Structure formats: C-alpha cells, structure tokens
Amino acid sequence: MNIRQFMVSAVILFSTATAAFTQSAEKKAEDERIKPRPNIIFILADDHRWDAFGCMNHPFIDTPNLDALAEGGILFSNSFCTTSLCSPSRASFLTGEYPHIHGVTTNHTIWDEEQNTSFLEILHDNGYETAFIGKWHMPGEGVPEVDGIDRFITFTAQGGQGVYENCPLIIDGAEEERPGKYITEDLTDFALEFIEKERSQPFCLYLSHKAAHFGFLPPKHLRGTFDDTDLQLPQEADPLLTITRDNLFVGAPAPLPFLYQRYCETILSLDEQVGRIIESLKESGMDENTLVIYAGDNGHYFGEHGLYDKRSAYEESIRIPFFAWGPGIIDNPGRRVDDMLLNIDLAPTLLDLVGLPVPENMQGVSVLPILQDRPMTTRSAWLYEHFPVYPIPIPGITAVRTDRYIYITYQNNKKRPEIFDLLEDPGQYHNLYGTPEGDELLPMLRSELERVKAETGYIDTF
Amino acid sequence: MQRVTKEIINRSLIPSSAAVIGTVLFTLIYNRSVAVGNPFWNDVAVWSGLIGMILCSFISPLIIYIFGFFKGAGFGERIIASLTAPVLKSFMILSSFFGIFSVGEVLLLLIHHCILAPVVFAFLEIGLASIVCHSVKKKRSGDAAARILFRRESVFLLIGIALFTIFFWRLGHFYYFWFLDLYIKLFG
Numbered sequence: 001m002n003i004r005q006f007m008v009s010a011v012i013l014f015s016t017a018t019a020a021f022t023q024s025a026e027k028k029a030e031d032e033r034i035k036p037r038p039n040i041i042f043i044l045a046d047d048h049r050w051d052a053f054g055c056m057n058h059p060f061i062d063t064p065n066l067d068a069l070a071e072g073g074i075l076f077s078n079s080f081c082t083t084s085l086c087s088p089s090r091a092s093f094l095t096g097e098y099p100h101i102h103g104v105t106t107n108h109t110i111w112d113e114e115q116n117t118s119f120l121e122i123l124h125d126n127g128y129e130t131a132f133i134g135k136w137h138m139p140g141e142g143v144p145e146v147d148g149i150d151r152f153i154t155f156t157a158q159g160g161q162g163v164y165e166n167c168p169l170i171i172d173g174a175e176e177e178r179p180g181k182y183i184t185e186d187l188t189d190f191a192l193e194f195i196e197k198e199r200s201q202p203f204c205l206y207l208s209h210k211a212a213h214f215g216f217l218p219p220k221h222l223r224g225t226f227d228d229t230d231l232q233l234p235q236e237a238d239p240l241l242t243i244t245r246d247n248l249f250v251g252a253p254a255p256l257p258f259l260y261q262r263y264c265e266t267i268l269s270l271d272e273q274v275g276r277i278i279e280s281l282k283e284s285g286m287d288e289n290t291l292v293i294y295a296g297d298n299g300h301y302f303g304e305h306g307l308y309d310k311r312s313a314y315e316e317s318i319r320i321p322f323f324a325w326g327p328g329i330i331d332n333p334g335r336r337v338d339d340m341l342l343n344i345d346l347a348p349t350l351l352d353l354v355g356l357p358v359p360e361n362m363q364g365v366s367v368l369p370i371l372q373d374r375p376m377t378t379r380s381a382w383l384y385e386h387f388p389v390y391p392i393p394i395p396g397i398t399a400v401r402t403d404r405y406i407y408i409t410y411q412n413n414k415k416r417p418e419i420f421d422l423l424e425d426p427g428q429y430h431n432l433y434g435t436p437e438g439d440e441l442l443p444m445l446r447s448e449l450e451r452v453k454a455e456t457g458y459i460d461t462f
Numbered sequence: 463m464q465r466v467t468k469e470i471i472n473r474s475l476i477p478s479s480a481a482v483i484g485t486v487l488f489t490l491i492y493n494r495s496v497a498v499g500n501p502f503w504n505d506v507a508v509w510s511g512l513i514g515m516i517l518c519s520f521i522s523p524l525i526i527y528i529f530g531f532f533k534g535a536g537f538g539e540r541i542i543a544s545l546t547a548p549v550l551k552s553f554m555i556l557s558s559f560f561g562i563f564s565v566g567e568v569l570l571l572l573i574h575h576c577i578l579a580p581v582v583f584a585f586l587e588i589g590l591a592s593i594v595c596h597s598v599k600k601k602r603s604g605d606a607a608a609r610i611l612f613r614r615e616s617v618f619l620l621i622g623i624a625l626f627t628i629f630f631w632r633l634g635h636f637y638y639f640w641f642l643d644l645y646i647k648l649f650g
Contacts, residue, residue, distance in 0.1 A: 244512070306496035391563075391570075391571055396562070
C-alpha cells in the first residue's frame, strides 16, 4: 500500500466512522425524542418511619419488596419533612412549598384550591392522565374539588383518617361501601386498575395509603406476626407513656408495646401491596418507563425521648423514607444518597423529569441530577416549622437542621432551646444549649435559622 | 375549737396535702425519668413516678373520702379533701397549654375530657366510696333498714358515670370529634 492508497483508506475509514457516530448520536437523540414520557407512581405511606424497613437494618421488620425498590433504585438516606404532621406534609408534597406558603399549617387548616397548584394539576395540563387514590386528609366539607385529577378515590371516615377495615370510599364523587375490604389492599386494587388501563398518554398515580397511621390494624393474616418478638423499644420508653405527659393529647388508650407491634405488622401489609404494584409493572414491561417513588409523610415516636406520635423536631419525627425506583430512568441504580432531601423536593423533581419548567413558587429543588447520577448537592441547611394544633400542648417550633446540627426554638420559650450535635449524639440526648460547646455554635446556628427563614419567606407568627 | 381544728387537720388536711404533694412530686419524678440514663434508675424513676401519680392523683379520692368518713368529717369537708389533688392534677395538665393558645382557647379546654379525667374519676370514686362507707356503717350498726344510698352522694356517682360514658364512649372518639367541631365553630 503506497502513501496515497493509505491516505484514501484513512479518509474513507474516518468518514465511515464519523458517519456512524453521527448516525448513532442522531439515533439516540431520535430515540430520546420518540421515547414516551415516563409514567410516575408516587406511593405515600402514613407515619412510616424512615428506619422501619429491612434495608434500614430494622431488627425484625422484613420488607423485601420495599427493600428491592431501595436497593434497585436510590435510597435517599437523609430525607425529611419540613413539618412533621399529616396535612401540612401532604400539601408540601403536592405543591413543593412550605406550609407557611401553601397555608395548610395544621390538620385543621383547609387546602385552598385557588391559591395552590399541585404537581398533579400541572402534569394533567401537560397531557398526563392523573389519579389520586387514598388519603387526602386535608380539612374542609366533604371531598374537595381538586383540579387536574382524572380519577379521585378517597375517604372521609374519621375526619379523613379513614379506617382499616370496611372503609367507605368516595369514588369520583360517589360514596361506596366497601364491606370486607382491607384498606391497603383495596386502594392497591384501584391503583392496579388505573395502572393497567389501556391508554395512549403517560400517567401519574398518587397512591396515598392510610397505613401505617394510628389505628394500627394489620390484615388478618399478619396479625400476631410479632407476638413472640422482642420489640426492642427504646430504654426511655415505658408501656404507659401513650397516656402520660403531653402524649395524653396525641396518644392512644393502649400500652406502647401493643401499639408498636401492631404498627410493625401493619407495615408488612404495605410491603406486600407495594410488591403487587412492582410485579404488575414488570409483567407489563412498564417498569422500563415508570418512576416509582415511595415516601412517608412524617416519622413517628415510639418512646424515644419519652414521646409518642410526631410533630416535634427530633430525628424520629422529621425523618422520612424516600426511595426512587425506575430501571429505565435511574442511572447507576443501587445507590444510597446522603444529600438532604425534603418533601418539598418531590414536585420539582417530577416536573423536571418530564421536561416541564419548575414554577418559581416551588421551594424545593429538583433532584433529577441525582437520579441521573450527575453531580449535585441539594442544600446545607433547611427550615423545620411546626404550628400549634389545638388541642395539643406542643408549642410552635422553628428549627434549622444542618448536615450535622439541629437548633430548635419554641414558641414563647415554652421549652428551652435545644442544640444537638447529630454526629456525636444521634439519639439527641445531650442538649448543648447553654454549654460552652453550644455557646460556640449558637451564633452560627442562629444566623442559619434566620437565613433559612428569610429564604423561605417565613414570618414569625407566634 | 382547737380540738376541732386539730381533727380537721388530721382527718382531711394532712391526707389531702399528702395527695397534693405526691401529685406534684411523682409527676416531676416521672416526667424527669426520660433524662435518667442508667437503666436501673430509669426503671425506678418511671415506675415509682407512675405508681405514685396513679395513687395520689387518681386513687387518693377513694382513700381520703373513706378515711374522712370514719374519722367524722362532714360531707363538704370530705368532698373538698377528696377533690383537691384531682383538681390540681387537672390544672397541671391544663397549664401545659398556657402560652401556646389564647385565653379563650384555654378556657374551652375546661371541658376537654383529658383535662377533666382526674375529676371525673374522683366523682366516680366519691360515689362508690360513699356506698362502701354506708354499707360498712350499716353492717356495724346492724340496722337492716339503714340506707346506703344518699341523694347528695349519689349525685357524684351519677355525674361521674354520665361524664365517663360521654367522654370515653368509643374510646373517646365521639366526644373528641364533638369537641373539635365546637372548637371550630367558636374559633374558626
């Protein structure tokens, strides 16, 4: 081969390679263009603690299906709610806003449909078929008129909390008795019906379970699963703390071990029902183009700090589970991400995922880069807020949670402020406020609290 | 006069004061038990606090009423002595709301079942104690015609039963939701 022949061959080879590369890039772009927009399934559990999973090393709760979500997707190990209470947290998931912005500050304040826009409404307006199935639990007369939801199945029993068995449902406006039905399974049946429906457009399903909220009633086949189990309640927990101290106003007239056992058994049912959804997605092949997110609205105390229920700003109350799973959507699955994620991040993330602009009023950040294994950091500190709920003697709270510390302040100084070093003292047993170490930290934490208040438009109201 | 005063002190003031002091002390011990790290001492604090609280705040009316009855205390004296600790306990529970809610909202709590629970239990106990006392008295006297139910004491029993039923029917859910509705009507 002479030089001329070599040059011609090289040019031909280069041209062929370039063409092939260009075609490949074009094909990829074309594939991306014609790839249908992803389906979204958001599963919200009620009061499901962040650590009540097998994959979180819980001593006896076995959650193989939920573990598979976390292990086959992304487990956000530092996820939090901005207010640890059902209605405010639910409204924050829907709007991407803090309670002091969306207005649902307590379980008594009404969802203002004119003021608030949910991510479901935005998705609906952009071609998604949407469904809300399960616990709405924001006050108001009957079932609210909510824009942008094609299928709306909910309940109003017990002030919107629902009941575990025979819970009447309001199905697209018509009330229907559900004799013999266990609620987690019943809601999942409706969810599967919606998922498996033939359609041409993408869908977004918001499946909002009553479980594992108080009432703690597992289905019959799971009752007694932990009868012989050492529940390993915290040292400071005593059996009667559900009716003592201020727990009297949030507690339940039953001993703590009984309640905790039932709670854990109820969680097993959540796991079973999530398993049905994942199985359906896999069978239909929809798993390749569906993002599933599993989260809890807030945490729950079972004796830690002598407390029961939630609301205050300790870790057991403010931490939530948050797993994202989607084999065709999440890059490099099987990761644990330590960045601090908030409930208000859900809405912007979902809009970002489907290529829609995130409205300016949304205060969360999109964690889509994390799903796509691209570098990002979410935040270094954030505001926790709690508004007094009548008739419960827990004062208003504002706190700043950094990646290492939490600084908690109380309405009218009803309680002494608290500073905890969560790295050295994860159980939050040693309040550093008023100690030399605390005095050193205080200016920085005060300044951070004021910063996050200002950034989120928080105005002191109590 | 001095003898009467001394009798009142012995049969009513000392028992009710003991119940009051016990209520405060054992509530403090129980509430502070969370901070006791040593498992043994934590158990001691929890259980002594709990048992002491139950005895002083909830069981004391029964004991004080019966004690006063057989030591010659009058009806009014027995009632006051029996109710002091439960009323204090109710006030202690109520006080945790101060500074969080408005005066009106706190006043409404005076009909909250959890606030009133110690007093309701005390009413029941006073009613039952009076039956016990009159039964014993009847047995001792051998008077078959002696009554064991008296109107003024039965009123406590009836009020106690009525309030207990209203407050705790369906584990308190019924009254709780009624109370919440009332709150929303009054305070929006």
